[in-house]
Amino acid sequence: MPARQFADDTDLRFKIFHELMQSKVRDILLVSTLYDACIIDEDGRLAERIIYEYRGLNLSQPPRLTWVSSASEALAVLDNKKIDLVITMLRLADTDAYALGRELKKKAPNLPVVLLSHSAPDPRCVIESPPRHDIDRSFVWTGNTELLIALVKSAEDVMNVARDTQLAGVRVILFVEDSPLYLSSLLPILYREVILQTQAVMEEALNEEHKLLTMRARPKILVAESFEEAENLYKRFEPYILGIISDVRVPRNCQLDPDAGISFLTNVKVERPDIPLLLTSSELSNAPRAAEIPAKFLNKNSPGLHAELRSFLVRHLGFGDFVFRTPDGREIARVSNMRSLEKILPSIPAESFYFHWSRNDFSRWLFARTEVILASKLRPATDNDFSGDVESMREFIISNVRNRRLRRQKGIVVSLDASDFDPDTDFLKIGKGSLGGKARGLIFISNMLHRNPVLQDKFPEVKFFFPQTLVVTTEGFDSFLEINEMRGMSKTNAPDERVADAFIKAKFPRWIEKKLKVFLSHAKYPLAVRSSSLLEDSRFRPYAGLYRTYMLPNNHPELETRLSQLITAIKLVYASTYFKSPRSFAQRSPHRTEEEKMAIIIQRLVGKQYGSHFYPAISGVAQSHNYYPLSHMRMDEGVGHVALGLGKIVMEGGRVLRFSPKYPQVLPQFATVADTLKNSQRFFYSLNMENPSLAVDLNEDSTLERREVSAADQDGPLGMLASTYLPEEERISDDAIMAGHRILTFSQVLKYGLFPLPEILSEILDMGRQGMGCPVEIEFSINIAQDPKLEPQFAFLQIRPMADERQMMGVKITDKDIAEAFCFSSHALGNGRKNDLRDILYVKPDSFDVSRTPEIVREIDGLNSILAKENRKYLLIGPGRWGSADRWLGIPVNWSDISGVGAIVETTVPELSVEPSQGTHFFHNITTLGIDYVMVASDGEDFLDWNWLASRPIAHETAHLAHVQLTAPFLSKVDGSTMRCVMLPPGKGNGEQQRD
C-alpha cells in the first residue's frame, strides 16, 4: 500500500472509528412475572449490578432497565418509548414469550427479542417447533449477571457488524452454538475476554478519545445456532473473521447433526487455512476429530473451561501479549505493545520470526488490537514478495509497525506518562488544564500537517515536521501559585527583577518536576521555553510578545543541571505574567492580570550545531496578507520574511528579507548594488552552546549571540544563502564561491530553486487560511545542507490568525469619511487606523521649484531633527518620488533626513508628473515600521485639500516647507484590502476615533 494511502487510512482510522457502533442498546425492556423478576433480581439491585458489571469492564453508558410483567404492558411501553432490546422470560402473566415476540415483531420487526429461561429447553423441541423468528435468541439464566452484559453486547454486535466491518474492517469471531445453556455459559466468557483484550489495547491508546474509539472497534462476536446460519455468516463476513468457535453438533437442515460442526470447520479450513478454529464438545472423543481438521479442541465440561477458552483466544486469536515461540512451541520472548514489538523484532531468531510470519501471527495479533489497517497491510505479504529473504520480511514488518506507530501520534496531544514515555511522540502535555493560546496554534499545525499530506506529495524531497513539544498546562501554573501562595502576585507593583527573584526562589511542584525529568532524560537537544497563556490567542494578540522566551542549550552532561535550568526558565516565564509590560497593558485593556493563566511550551529548537553555535539555516514568518504589494503583486498572495539564524531577528523587526511567495524574484529593496548592501541582513542570532552551565536569569538573551553574518562564512548555511559583493566591479555575484564580501540575498533559494521556499509558503498560507478561516501568520524554520544526501527540513513552529478581531473586521472608509477628509487616495500602502500624528510637514506647492530639491532636502532634514528630538512623528507631504536618486525627479532625501516620519503622502505637480514610487526607495523602512505610504494622483477621485492645509496655523516655515501642528491628532484610515486611504481633520471620522 503506498505511503499516501497509508497516511490517509491512518488519518481515517480514528475518524472512522467515530462512526462505529452507531447502534447501541440504551434501553432494555425486561418482561417477566413478578416471581421471575425476583429470581433474576435476587437482592433487588439488578440495574445496579448491571452498572457494576459495566464499570468493572470499564464500559461506558450502561443501559437502563424497564421492567413490566405482562405482554400488554410491554406493548404499551413500546408505544411510548424507544426500546433497544427486549428480554423476556418464558411465561408471562398474560401470554407466553413466543406470543409476545410475535406481537413485538409486528410493531418493530428489527427489535431484538431474547428469551431468558430458567432451564434449557429441549433442543429437539426447539428444532421441531415452528420457526422461532419471533424470538431471536434463547438463553438460560443461571444467576450470572455477566450474561446480561453478553446479551446486550451480542444484540449490539448484530446491529452493528455489517456496517462496522464494511467501514473499518472490524474483526469478527464466529461462535457456532445451538444450546442455550452452553451459549449462556460461554458467551459471557467470550465477551469478557474480548473486552479485557480491548482494554489492554486501550492502554496503548494515546488519549481518552482514542481509548473510547478503540473500544468501538473491538472484535464483534456473532452467534450462529445452525450449520446454515454459520455458513451464511461465514460467507458474509469471511474477510473479517478473526477466529471460529464451533460446537460439534449443531442443527443442519433442521436436524441435529453430530458432524455439522466438523463439516463446517473443515470447509473453512480448506478455504482459509489461516483462520484459527476451535471445536467445542462435551464429549472428549471428539478431540481427535478436531485434530484431523485441524482445529483446537475445547471440552465444554472441563473444570478449567474459562482458562482453556482464554488460552485459545490468547494463543491463537492474538489476544494478549505477542509471544515469540520456536517452531517447537518454546517461548523465547513476549511483548505487550507495538513499540516493544518494533524494538524486539531485530533480535528475534530467524527461525522463530519465520514461524510466526508463515502463520500470519503478526497480522492476527494486530487485528486483535484493532490495528485493522496495519494488519491488512501485513497479511497479504507472502514469501514470494521477498524472494524468501527473511531479513527483508523482518524489515517489512518493522518498518510498517514503526510507521504506524509514528503516524498515529501525529496531530494529537498525548499525556506524558512517566512510566511509559514514548520519545517519538510529537506533542506531549503535563497536567490537565488549558494548553493556552500558543499551544492551541501548535496543535492546529500538527493536525494540519497530519491531515494534509498534499504538502509532502508536492515536495517529496523535503521533510516536513513539527518539532517535539511538551506543554505544561495551566494546571501547572495554578499548582505553582498554590504551593507558593502567590495568588496575590496580580496586585504587585514590584519591579521585574524582584518578581523574577521571588519566582526563582519559589518551590516547584514535584509532580511536574518528575515528569520533566523523564522528558529531559530523552530530550537532549536545545530547547525553547515559551509562554502559552490564556490571553495569547487571536483575540488578544497584543499579549503576544509581552512574555518571556528562553532558549536553552540543554547540553550539560548532568541531568539534574539541565532539569534545574529548565525549571528556572519555566519559573521566569511564569514570573513574566506579572512583569511591568503585561501589567501595564492589562491596565489599558478589559482583561485583568489575575485572569491570566500561563501554560508553558517546551519545544525542540530547530537547527544544527556549527562549532559552538546552534541555529537553523533559515527562520521566517509568512503572512497571508501583504499590505505593501508592488508591481503585479496582490495583497492576498501573502508575504514572507526570512533570515539566517534564529527567528528572533524577524520577530523583533530587524533587517531581514521580505518577499512575495508568488514573485520571489521581485525584490525592490535589492534594486541596485547600493540598495542590496544597505538592506540585506547583517546580523543573526544563534544559540551559544559553549557554556552548558550558563545560569538562566532574567535576561532572556543570555544564551543567545548576536553575530555578524560575515562571521558565519565557514558554517554551512551562509554558503547556500549568500551572494558575493565585488567592489572592484561594483556588482554582486549570486554565489558564495568567489572571493569577496558575503551578502545575504537568498538568491540561491529565491531565484535558483535551491529550496522550494516560495512554493511551500504559498501552499501553507493557503492551507492555513482555509484551516483557520482567516488570514494567518506562520512561523517556520528550515535546515538545509550542502550535502545533497541530507534531506532538507521544513519545521512548522507556530500559526495564528494574522490580525486581531478589529483589524480582521477591516478598516471601513465611508462616503462620509471621504466627504470630511482633507486627503483621499485610491492607492495607498499599509493598513489600519491611526490617530497618533498631529504634525504635518508639507512642501509648499506654490513655491516648489524642481531645481531646488537639494535645498528642500536640507530644510526637511532640519525640521525632522527638531521633531525627532521631541519624539513627534509627522505626516510628510510632497511632490514627486520621495528619495529619488535624481534630484530632478523628486526630492532626494535619505532615510536619515526623514527618520521621524509617521506617514508619507506623495503628490504630483506639473513639473514633476512622475510615476509614483510606491515607496520603493525606502521600502524596507516603511514596511518594517508599518508606515503608510499614500499616493495622491492628480486625476481621478484622489484629492488633497491644500486650502485646508494652508489655513492651519503654521508652527515653522522655511523657504519651501511649512510645518503645521494641529490641536489634536488627525485620524488616518488605510484599508489594506482596497488600498484606499482617508485622512480626516481632528474631530472628524464617524466617531470612530481610536481609543487609547
Place this chain on the structure above:
Amino acid sequence: MGSNRGTKKLWSSNRFIHPIHGGTSMQNIVATVKARDPLEKEFHQAVSEVAESVKRVLDSNPRYRHARILERMVEPERVIMFRVPWLDDRGDVQVNRGFRIEMNSAIGPYKGGLRFHPSVTLSILKFLAFEQVFKNALTTLPMGGGKGGSDFDPKGKSDYEVMRFCQGFMSELFRHIGHNTDVPAGDIGVGAREIGFLFGMYKKLRNEFTGVFTGKNLNWGGSLIRPEATGYGCVYFACEMLATHNETLGDKTCLVSGSGNVAQYTVEKILELGGKVITLSDSSGYIYDESGIDRPKLAYIKELKNVRRGRIKEYVGKYPSAVYTALEPGLGYNPLWNHKAACAFPSATENEINERDAQNLVNNGVRLVSEGANMPTTPEGIRIFIDNKILYGPGKAANAGGVAVSGLEMAQNSMRINWTRDEVDNRLRIIMKSIHKTCLDAAAQYGSPDNYVLGANISGFVKVANAMLDQGLV
C-alpha cells in the same frame, strides 16, 4: 560697418543680430532655447550656465558666433526615440519608450550613459547629454557626448524581466551604436547586470565583439581602476595644481568629506602619495582623527561603508582617539571644514561648502581645494576661493577621472588587451595631468590665469567648437 555686412539671416525671427560679429547674443540663444522647448527647465539651466561661462570665448572668437557654434551645440545631432515592447513574467505585454540623444560627435564617437528610470523623458536626457559633451571633452580623450535611456523601472522587476527588456531595448538601439559610433555606459538604473544583458544582445545582433559599452565586467572587457578612478583622479588633479607651485602632496594634511567610493579612493591615493587625511564624514556627522587615517583605518572604513553600510560614527568605537561630531542642521556651516589643513577634498555631495565654510578653510590655511563631488561648493564659496587665490579645482575637471577611465576601457577594447592596474592608473594620471594643463592653458588664454573654473568651462567648449568648425557645417 553697416548692419548688413552680407550676414544672411539664418532665421526669420525677431532676434537681435550683433552689429560687429554677426550672430545672436547669449540672451537670445537662451531665449530661443526656452521658446523652442519651454518645459525643459533643466536644459535651460544647463544652457544658461554654459552660455555664461563661455561668453568671453565667443566674444573673443567671432568665427564661433559666425558659425553659430553655440546654437548648433544646443541642438542634438540626432535624437532617436523608439518603442520597446517586452513580455513580463506573467506573459503580459509591456511597452516602454527608449531614447538615445546623440548630442555631439565632433571629437569622438558619442559617449554617455543609459538611464532606466520611470520618469526618463527627452528633456532630462537632453540636458544630461548636453553636459556630457563638455565633461567628456575635458578629459582630452576622443569622446563625444550623448545620453540615453528608457522609462522602464528595473525596481520591482525580476532578473528575467530586466533581461527581456534589455534585449528588446537593444534590438532597436543596436543599429545606432557601435564602438566607433556611439558607446553607451551605465547610469541610474543601469548597472552591471543591465550592461551585461545589453551587451549580450548587441553581440548577438551584430555578430561582433567590440567595445560598444563601457562599465563592462572585468571578465569580458571591463577596465580595472573603475571604482577608484574618480577619487584617484581628484588627487592627481590636486597634485598637478600643487606642482604649479613646486609642491607635492607629501606631508600635507588633508580634509576629506564623505565616505563613499570617491572619498575612500581619494584617501587611498593621498596616503600613497604621502599625505595625511584627518577627516571623513557621512550624512549624520564627521570624524576627526588627529593621528591621521592610515591604511588599516581606511580598510576598516571600506568594510564599514561598503559592506556593513554602517555609519561613520562607528569609527570612534573602533578608534577611540578619534572624535565624532554629529551634524547640526541649523548650524550654518560644516565644522569639518574648520580644521587646520593644507588641502580639502570635498567628496560628499552638492553644496556642502558654503561661503562660511570656504572662509573657514581659508582661515585654517587650506590652500588647495580639489572637488571629488559634483558642485560641492556654492557659487559664494567659489568666489571666496578665487578671491583668496586658493588653488581651486572644480568638480567638472577634478572628478573627470571616472569618465577618463571609460575612455581607457574603450582604448583597451580597441587594442584587445587588458592593462594592469598600474598601467591604467598611470594613464589616468597622465590624463588628469592633461586635463589640468588644458584648463590652465585655457584660463590663461582667456585672461584669468589659474582660474580653473574658467579654464574647465572654456577648454571643453573650445575643443568641441574647434572640431566643429574643422568639420564643416554638419
